[in-house]
Amino acid sequence: MVPRLAPRWPVSLFQWRVACTPGAFVQQRTWAGASRTPSWGRLHGVASISPRVRRGSSSASSQAPEVVLTCERYPVRRLPFSTVSEEDLAAFEHIVPRRVITDPEELEASNVDWLRTMRGCSKVLLKPRTSEEVSHILRYCHEKNLAVNTQGGNTGLVGGSVPVFDEIILSTALMNQIISFQDISGILVCQAGCILEELNRYVEERDFIMPLDLGAKGSCHIGGNLATNAGGLRFLRYGSLRGTVLGLEVVLADGTILNCLTSLRKDNTGYDLKQLFIGSEGTLGVITAVSILCPPKPRAVNVAFLGCPGFAEVLQTFSTCKRMLGEILSAYEFMDAECMQLVRQHLHLTSPVQESPFYVLVETSGSRMEHDDEKLSSFLEHASSSGLVTDGTLATDQRKIKMLWALRERITEALGRDGYVYKYDVSLPVDRLYDLVTDLRARLGSKAKHVVGYGHLGDGNLHLNVTAEAFSQSLLGDLEPYVYEWTAGQRGSVSAEHGVGFKKQSVLGYSKPPEALQLMQQLKALLDPQGILNPYKTLPTRA
């Protein structure tokens, strides 16, 4: 892409636009009149000092305290599954030769979740390469009553990806082959263990993009994305995986391979079985391959990072965006001042705009640069002249766009460095979205280090996070069921996109009626009668 104008945007837009050469910093002017050091330089400097931590790597945990065993922290009892024997290990060695991991050190990273709040005690990790191998493994486990925990990039936030007790870990890490890509239609077919960022790179080289993007992209597997029905940063524009996923291959609990891996945009031949597995967190089957529709790569991408004086203005700015940017609006994210403070404190990233109570990130993606520029300029002019926005900066080249996105995407990481994190991920009517943060802040007072709110405002999705020095049952008591009851009072969802996993299974009833929970249990019993697939997750465990 040709480097483009990338200024801090002034009141009279375009007037200050300065061409930049690749790699050079950009001359900036604040339209808000504040005199400040150009902030791109600082941002860039920091980015090179503190490279992005990949989720799933151990870099965040080198000096972290030991993680308590899940079965010690939570009241959970092991179900009567068999225990892995030497005979079982020999059988696995036969199915996946030299890919049976029993070394405790190697198993450590797979037994502990990314947030370091859960620890299982699995003794064996298997690394199949093909669906047939997965099928053999599951058939064996089904016969022997062995429990299985499927694991992708282990980037989940609700304890769904790690064993609770000694479940066998079935890793998709070696199932990372691209099967096909159709250049005309943009349909990608690949194995479940492909890493999202690598897939995106692959399709970008062919002028497409993946229809989803999220902070954990450097580690998460596409199979895991589907198993958890990941939402993420492109949801506003490209919609749910339930629409963009065209086909799946799944191995059922008894080893049956269910091949629904078609690449058709429309297919109404019977019930849409793939939908059962999207979002079921590995409890109904193991996703082994995926067919997904990739949108064309936009020719022009712009990101504006704006400061707003209040949440009412965040909402009004969103309405204005939708009206004035229309079909090119591709993301509308918000974060509060405390998020920015944590990102600054723990990751040394600096805000590119004046300190504000709220910040929003607006992304546009379109097919014709000059049209997008015009739409964006009109919007920014309106937003600033009407007082919705008090300061802002605009990025139009790839490197600076990444820097602005980092401010939003790395909040999770900054929170992790602040202490123990109580995470909530709720859907609410947008006009009440931030009230939950305010109410909770007042309720907790000094008991919490930080109470922050950020998220995908365009989708009505709030990430509410509370940090403390360490896990405390008392603080948990202040948080729950308060947060869930508050959400249920607004007919919201107690899990918008992170899923249920281990941590949220007991709270489904706040968002789903008993009849729905009963039907879910019936589906589980139909597809996995022995309950060997990812036990203790998603649905309340039946004794």
Add this chain to the structure above:
Amino acid sequence: MVPRLAPRWPVSLFQWRVACTPGAFVQQRTWAGASRTPSWGRLHGVASISPRVRRGSSSASSQAPEVVLTCERYPVRRLPFSTVSEEDLAAFEHIVPRRVITDPEELEASNVDWLRTMRGCSKVLLKPRTSEEVSHILRYCHEKNLAVNTQGGNTGLVGGSVPVFDEIILSTALMNQIISFQDISGILVCQAGCILEELNRYVEERDFIMPLDLGAKGSCHIGGNLATNAGGLRFLRYGSLRGTVLGLEVVLADGTILNCLTSLRKDNTGYDLKQLFIGSEGTLGVITAVSILCPPKPRAVNVAFLGCPGFAEVLQTFSTCKRMLGEILSAYEFMDAECMQLVRQHLHLTSPVQESPFYVLVETSGSRMEHDDEKLSSFLEHASSSGLVTDGTLATDQRKIKMLWALRERITEALGRDGYVYKYDVSLPVDRLYDLVTDLRARLGSKAKHVVGYGHLGDGNLHLNVTAEAFSQSLLGDLEPYVYEWTAGQRGSVSAEHGVGFKKQSVLGYSKPPEALQLMQQLKALLDPQGILNPYKTLPTRA
């Protein structure tokens, strides 16, 4: 909307643009150099003589021959359900007072499908107004082993909406209340019996549109759209109902009301049960209410109707469209010359462009008129100068856009007037899409009146239709399994969007593996153990 420029587009675009006043015909010039009568006038004149036939009305059938009973035409045996007794009728009268229809004349329209190829012999039709009434009806039928055929607008094309024998018809016609509409988010909640066109009118007044549109919009019910997972004309832009439907209320076979009628864009609290019912054609439950996300009403809509010299050019024009129109492309439909001939012959609609082997309809929907105009002009200039397109006309005001759409949307109606119609609705790789039509034309020779191909090329969806004077088993033998085998050979779908209904249940195996069919049967057995919901449909009947 202010009336806009609406010319027939010349080689040097815009140069010929002539402002039009509301209701006036538009001055047109052909850029292809042919001298022809301005065609808008003709189109308009015809439209007022021959108003659109609403699907489900009997206007198309006044002089049509009697429809043979389904059980006489097809080899199907009645399952051992109870027969409706006087006692049952009294019970229904208690549940839905004065809404129990037993008059044979009134029942006629509901016993026969819109295509007039199937006839049931139901003796009673019930018209509930509420989900509770539906629940009472189903609980009663479940207890008494009475079969139930849910019916919306009865516009289906695969015999899914009419009884096969004497099933009780459960009509959603009186469940037509809008429950709520959120002006900020565009989320509509309504009962299942609302007519699509009326919903679209309702949300258009509030600056939104329905995310789906189809030829039968004047009669079809939103509940039926969901039950059949309708695709239609806006699929290319707004995607599948599996992404845009946010919530459902469903009554299960035993009368249980499953309320998943939330209005959240994201909700990952357990399995997404609503997906089970979308596309299951009333065989797993009765959809009683719907929550659906409506996109903002585009400020600028343009439709170009183009003539292409060959199918290769139809494909190339599509690629060019995607590249040059990007995010504003909202439909790409094609029809062959025989379609145009039938529309002319039976509906007296005239082509607005020179006779061509193929025609395409390109629609753009965007937020800024001048930007869309520029994109479209560049595209049309390129398409004409490169020979992809040999003639074309452009409509930018509502009335003329409707006229162009009528050429495409009324093909089904024209086919119906041509004789008995053998309908196929398949998904295929786009580059092989039209080969099936050509192959079949050669195969059938003079045995068929017409073999035509049209459809949603942008979605890889071909509507293949064969007409004959009357139904003939011999012609059917030439068509099937040939069409299905041809489609399976391309890994296509034997039912892209019309569904399975009664007519396609035996051919699912061409697009789905045995493991998938078995799981579908298990789901049916779980949700409707007695099989009372829409029997003989969707899945092969188990004796």
